[in-house]
Amino acid sequence: MPFATFTEDLRLGHERIDGQHAALFEAVNQLHEALRLGSSRHELAGILAFLRTYTVEHFQTEETFMRDTDYPGVVAHTAEHDDLVRQVKELEEKHAAGSMTLSLTVMAFLKDWLEHHIREVDRRLVTHLNTR
Numbered sequence: 010m011p012f013a014t015f016t017e018d019l020r021l022g023h024e025r026i027d028g029q030h031a032a033l034f035e036a037v038n039q040l041h042e043a044l045r046l047g048s049s050r051h052e053l054a055g056i057l058a059f060l061r062t063y064t065v066e067h068f069q070t071e072e073t074f075m076r077d078t079d080y081p082g083v084v085a086h087t088a089e090h091d092d093l094v095r096q097v098k099e100l101e102e103k104h105a106a107g108s109m110t111l112s113l114t115v116m117a118f119l120k121d122w123l124e125h126h127i128r129e130v131d132r133r134l135v136t137h138l139n140t141r
Contacts, residue, residue, distance in 0.1 A: 013124075015034040022135060033060075054104060
């Protein structure tokens, strides 16, 4: 059973955004599985880097939709994106320096952040997009 499941209630009805969200959940699950299997620090770093890179790409997609449709919540939404990217970069740096071990606490944070952001923040964006 996967650690993080992209459930039906997380589907927002926007094909591109839903597809990217599903891929983010898969990346979180890959990181969780690597932790569970005791993968090397190097392997974990690679998965974490992929997760960060894909997250940035996904956020750029959403932010383009926001700008192109004059989304009124763009500032707050983008601030949430920026905050998560900053936190993931910090995790990467601490992990690379050996000052932090990836743990279930970190995994739970990523999973919970994604679920909350999709249910609350991205849902408002997709509702806006569907009116355009």
